[in-house]
Amino acid sequence: MSSPTILVGEKRYALARGSLRPAAVSEYDAIVLGAGGAGLMCAAVAGQRGRRVLVVDHADRPGKKILISGGGRCNFTNLHTAPDRYLSANPHFAKSALGRYTAHNFLALVEKHRIAWHEKALGQLFCDGSARQIVDLLLDECAQGPVELALAQPIRAVEHADARFRVTVGAREVVAPALVIATGGPSIPKLGATGFAYDLARRFGLKIVEPRPALVPLTLGGEEALFRTLSGVAAEVVARAGKASFREAALFTHKGLSGPAILQISSYWRHREPIAIDFAPDQPADWLLNLKRQNPRTTLRSALAATLPARLAEALAERVGLERELGNVPDTQLRASADRLHAWPFHPNGTEGYAKAEVTAGGISTAELSSQTMEARRVPGLYAVGEAVDVTGWLGGYNFQWAWASGWAAGQAL
């Protein structure tokens, strides 16, 4: 079995094991564009099936997003992975790949590589050590087959003729009957993320579902900009947009709202629509009336401060206009105040954009792809995997699980 190799300028060298040796092959069974989680998984699976695979990336290191993920510990999967935790124009599309390569499959790989892991809340699995271990796992898996890596190489041209894809990588031409688009989405451009996948897919006539930043902080303007004075304050809330709701922490920032509950809801939020925040998720609808009967001398501010940070409790009581003792407030006003606290409307004026978005929602339309193999229906030999595709997971390891599952599905088919 040959070692993975790395292209440096014009020469290709063995990446692992053995001495550095130049090589000259330019024909492959498959060329994978993008050495992120999806591309590396796809290459490893195809390589282990005996396919000669070249993985090309313009970055100088593979798996840059993996390295910074999960605060450096990579939230590599989620035990509660299920298709309804993904957004897509076709909610059924992800079922096949997620069903055939599950969180437990990836966990078995993690254990095979003796990577210590732990479960945080909500089924999220993290490395005990470092995200680097997940990149090493993927490179080791690639090393089990004839997989080569060409890093720090711009993709200058992609042509398709006679059922073969010809890719100009740096100053070199490589050819294969299969091409995998695994260059992700444009989130976090400073890490080398681009919209290349969409440009290339469009050139092949594939439709794109309008991409948008997701898992991203929301910005507040106008009257609501006043909430920015709470910057740094966090609380457990239920955030809602349309039919979606998430109970997690929300954080006020100097630009608006962030924290897991907001990142989650941002994927469902659409411009000009409000979101609603329940600041009293454990209280029944009539809790202020009950409180008035039990303790008429208490104030809304002190009632809220029992579960919320003092600054937030004060700001909410002030905005509700209920600063008197509850015993002096009419029931109708208490009911209206409780309703408002259970569904506080915010009108975000935007998001913090791709610079701060953990993922990109939208992408290559699933209508163009086989859900079994990720192959483009009208361009045999062309595949798309990972974040480049219109499948976007919740926060919490779901996006890597999609990268592994979709990469695995294509790797099986190459």
Ligand SMILES: Cc1cc2nc3c(=O)[nH]c(=O)nc-3n(C[C@H](O)[C@H](O)[C@H](O)COP(=O)(O)OP(=O)(O)OC[C@H]3O[C@@H](n4cnc5c(N)ncnc54)[C@H](O)[C@@H]3O)c2cc1C
């Ligand atoms: C800060 C942050 C933290 C995250 N944490 C988690 C987490 O803990 N758990 C989780 O599940 N998800 C997490 N995500 C999301 C997750 O990283 C992505 O969903 C996942 O990496 C997508 O994998 P991919 O292989 O499809 O794309 P990517 O990982 O983006 O890989 C695409 C590759 O293509 C290359 N590329 C792009 N354009 C070009 C081009 N024009 N030419 C050549 N190469 C190109 C890039 O350099 C990159 O190596 C996080 C994302 C961010 C930004």
